[in-house]
Amino acid sequence: xxxxxxxxxxxxIDHALNDVRPHLAVDGGNVEVVDITENKIVRVKWLGSCxxxxxxxxxxxxxxxxxxxxxxxxxxxxxxxxxxxxx
Numbered sequence: 532x533x534x535x536x537x538x539x540x541x542x543x544i545d546h547a548l549n550d551v552r553p554h555l556a557v558d559g560g561n562v563e564v565v566d567i568t569e570n571k572i573v574r575v576k577w578l579g580s581c582x583x584x585x586x587x588x589x590x591x592x593x594x595x596x597x598x599x600x601x602x603x604x605x606x607x608x609x610x611x612x613x614x615x616x617x618x
Contacts (some may be wrong), residue, residue, distance in 0.1 A: 538565060540603070544573055547602040551594050555581055562595060571607045573599060578613040587614045 532540070545564050555561050558587040560581030575595060581587055596609040 532567075540567055542609045543603055544555060544599055544606070546593065547599050551598045554594065555579075555590075558584070560584065565612055567606075571605055573606055574612050575609060576612050582614050584614070587611065 535607070541564050544567065548562060548564065552561060555586060560578045561578040561579055562581060563576045564573060565576050568574070573590075577587055581590070582608075584590070591611055597610060599606050
């Protein structure tokens with residue numbers, strides 16, 4: 532994937548997240564796209580209250596990942612680089 536293709540894909544992903552951001556903002560949180568790997572795994576960073584929320588793992592799969600995959604089906608998954616880790 533070229534740098535331009537990567538930048539374009541990240542811009543599309545960021546736009547797809549606009550559907551989810553209002554729901555995160557209600558609780559004082561947000562999410563930022565950090566990178567996308569060659570395997571098309573999106574790496575996000577939790578911001579605000581989302582960083583310490585125990586529901587972040589569920590939000591990642593049920594909200595963030597679905598919002599992205601619905602608009603960009605070639606994405607293979609989403610992972611957070613920070614936040615609460617489920618045990």
